Amino acid sequence: MTTIRLHNTKTRRREDFVPIDPANVRMYLCGPTVYDRAHLGNARPSLVFDVLFRLMREVYGADHVTYVRNFTDVDDKINARAAESGRAIGDITAETIGWYYEDMDALGVLRPTHEPRATGYIAQMITMITDLIAKDNAYEAEGHVLFAVDSYADYGALSGRSTDDMIAGARVEVAPYKRNPMDFVLWKPSGDGQPGWDSPWGYGRPGWHIECSAMAHDLLGESFDIHGGGNDLQFPHHENEIAQSCCAHPQGEFARYWIHNEMLQVEGKKMSKSLGNFFTIRDLLDEGVPGEVIRLVMLGTNYGKTMDWTESRRAEAEGTLRKWYGILHGHGFGPKLIDALKADGKWQSDAEFIGVLANDLNTPGAIARLHVLSKGKTPAALAGFAHGLEMLGLVSDWADIPLFEGGEAGPDIAPAIAARVDALLADRAKARAAKDWGRADEVRDILTTAGVQVTDVGGQATWAPGPDFDAAKLGDL
Known part of the structure; x- marks a missing residue:
């Protein structure tokens, strides 16, 4: 069987991937908050995990991979969009999810095994929050429920940040009811016009982080293989997920491998x-x-x-x-x-x-x-x-x-033209081997001028005609 190696953010090194259960490889990706069109950067984690999903299915079998990607459909950004537009929250989220499907389909992104919506897992969130309070990992204050960061000794291990760095660089809401500035909201009260549900702490709605912990636990269990998203989610979102999940289910590991993609320019x-x-x-x-x-x-x-x-x-x-x-x-x-x-x-x-x-x-x-x-x-x-x-x-x-x-299916490359390009690449390889850098650069310039796109991997060169390909600039054929 092919060995898959992944850079694990959790350990900061590349590791052989060893699934908990080869018959059911489980992975979770933090999906979009559905209030607007997906921009180019939003698409990158979905594309990365789509390739990972395809690779896992190829190696372990299509019926042995469970992939979860959620929709965040309760969020203050959605509330703000509803207030600005005068539209119902449900209409906005339904429309945006439809847009997301259209765009991801156009990019060839496969549908995950499960696509839970946060609003469908409120009961599971309330259950987890209740458990965290009972274990003294969370507390109620002025209608809010907050996770007590001091109760989890490994907080910050994923991102590798100190408490001071986390406070300085995070979206940390300073509020008088917090015991520690780093404590984060699990539940908050809802006012008029805001979505809400009845709970032991009053009418309100979940904080951002609890949804993924509740959905991952419900669909993948206390321990699963891979969790991921963009680098911008390492802290605070993923750090908070780990803390609340490991405190709620200390006998589990939550995610064993963490995969984060870099940003886009x-x-x-x-x-x-x-x-x-x-x-x-x-x-x-x-x-x-x-x-x-x-x-x-x-x-x-x-x-x-x-x-x-x-x-x-x-x-x-x-x-x-x-x-x-x-x-x-x-x-x-x-x-x-x-x-x-x-x-x-x-x-x-x-x-x-x-x-x-x-x-x-x-x-x-x-x-x-x-x-x-x-x-x-x-x-x-x-x-x-x-x-x-x-x-x-x-x-x-x-x-x-x-x-x-x-x-057009592409430029018609005559055999003589292809042979000329291959001969130039062979000439360049020979010049490189002889450390004749002048000749190697000369050949490179010929290929570049002719619009030939060359890819060098592992000492082997391949080529393709670029959009400005001009065989006449290759020289004698």
């Missing part, structure tokens, strides 16, 4: 409305950027590194997919051919592709491997390539393989 700058570089997934789709292109750009950077969305990367991704989809169309890939390959035992993953992907979700390396696999000359030889595209979510429906605008 646009053209080298933080995405923000003030800089005019803020856009949603829907903005890109409406501008004509295919969902597959958005997905490939985002998978082109390892989840643990900051991703930079640039126009050049978008164009490069579109050129790559134009070529790849052209190969599939040119060899007749579709449901009948896939069924035939399966019947012949040839529809299977490429071992090297899976091995690269299993090394801490190395999506850039997996993409580089697809460039190599795309050079197959027959459908059987291309089976690993096609399977890899499906694994990365770049083909969702074999009956409807994308064919980009104008019906």
Whole structure:
């Protein structure tokens, strides 16, 4: 069986993934707060966990993976949006969840096994809060219930922050009823026009953090394998989840592995409305950027590194997919051919592709491997390539393989042109081996000028024609 290695935020090192129960690998992702359209950064954790979900299903079997991603549908941001618009909270959350599905479907994101909504788990939250009070891990004060951070000795271990750092850098509400400034709200009173439920502490609603602990426990148990989200959730959200869950269920581990993705930039700058570089997934789709292109750009950077969305990367991704989809169309890939390959035992993953992907979700390396696999000359030889595209979510429906605008399946690369590029790459490799850096740079410049996109992984170079590919600039053929 393939060994999966993941960087565990909890231990700050890369570890072999060993599931609690190989027959039921369990993972939880903090999902969206549903009050507005998902922007590009919101999509990254969903894409990361989608690839992880696909990999787990490939290694352990589709029926042996349980994936939970929640919807936060009770939150002060939602309340504020309702007050501003005059619309009912239920209408806003229902509409926003519909938008989220549309956008994630366009990006090829699979639906998780369970998609709980916070409002459906209020009873479980009340039960957990009651238990925490009974164990002196929480207390009631002025209609609020707060978790007593001092009652959990390991608080701060996930993020590695001191108490002073946490107070300085967190969204910590200072209130006179708190015993400790770090204590966080488990339950708070609701006023007129705010959603609320009856509880032992009066009419109110849950704080932000308790929902994920209650839903994870109900759907995955006291101990499960993987929990994750964006880096911005490490503190306070995930830190608070750990504290309340481990105090409520001290015999469990809560999550054994923590996976956090880095943030996103646009053209080298933080995405923000003030800089005019803020856009949603829907903005890109409406501008004509295919969902597959958005997905490939985002998978082109390892989840643990900051991703930079640039126009050049978008164009490069579109050129790559134009070529790849052209190969599939040119060899007749579709449901009948896939069924035939399966019947012949040839529809299977490429071992090297899976091995690269299993090394801490190395999506850039997996993409580089697809460039190599795309050079197959027959459908059987291309089976690993096609399977890899499906694994990365770049083909969702074999009956409807994308064919980009104008019906073009990609540039027609004549054998002589391909041979010229291969010869230049061989020349560059020879020059590098001889440490003839002048010649290596000369060849590199020829390829760059001609619009050839070269990927170097593990000492092996692969190439694809970019959007500005011009064979005439390759020199003598």
